[in-house]
Amino acid sequence: MNAHPQTIQIFLPSGDPQGIRTASITTRIVQVVEIPRLRLDEFLERPEANSVGIYILFGENDETERPRAYIGQTGNFGNRLKQHNEKKGLWWNRVVVAFSLTQSLTVTHAHYLEWLALSRATQAQRFEMDNGTAGTRPHTLPALEAECREVFETIDILLTTLGYPIFEPLIRNRSLIVTSQVTEVFSASGEQIPPSEFYCRTSGVDGRAQYTEEGLVVLAGSYGRAEVSSSFLRHNYAQKRQTMLDQGLLRIEGDRICFTRDTLFKSPSPAAVALLGRAANGxxxxxxxxxxxxxxxxxxSARANECEA
Incomplete structure (x- = not known):
């Protein structure tokens, strides 16, 4: 996603922030609509239900508690979403559709956008994809491909703004968090930024992580102790670790516990606890x-964060 100042308009048709929401960049023709499953009938009465475009079902895997998504394309949102509502299971609770306000998207656009979206979501690894594979790249003329990529950039921005960063990798090139206490690292605009990579290392532990706008991302390949302390067992740390094992984020290798992929922690203490196998201040x-x-x-101040794990 190319970062630059933009104006985004979010409209609440019913006035309810938990209901249907529409989002658009004021200078572009692409719009997305977020629809709670319980409000699907309300959306089906709207004119955009007849549009061509791509859609994403959002929910959670009941067994692993991982966020889950399904990406599709259609020549008519209304017909397709009614089918999903009847046959796609109970795991999804919201859907976001993306279309052109000028009705300029064709089914050919939609096929390419579906492939591109699924490829990017698979690479980002933020959501468990219900699609399975990314499929085969459709044959598309260069001009139409360029147009689709511009449309996709808008969809990406709007989805992230609505709280669905499905296409955004956990690790970007650098953190944009600014602090006046760090003077040796600078962004392209001359702003001071802190180092993004941090380490948790002791006997039997080798953790690498990057601090980002969203929290601390422990990098794949980091490992810690499989054996845990009594303080670990007294709290809910054991359940958290078991959940991560169930999700496939961790695996046990002998006396080690290893991260299988980049994993986001909203705060640094749970990340340290997972590696050290004991209570810790990250x-x-x-x-x-x-x-x-x-x-x-x-x-x-570390004192204010000692209990956040």
């Missing part, structure tokens, strides 16, 4: 290459 356990703690790099 703000002091995670350190940069110079030995400075995450607390020091971010200018935060």
């Amino acid at each position: 703000w002091t356990e995670w350190k940069d290459s110079t030995g400075r703690t995450l607390e020091e790099a971010m200018g935060r």
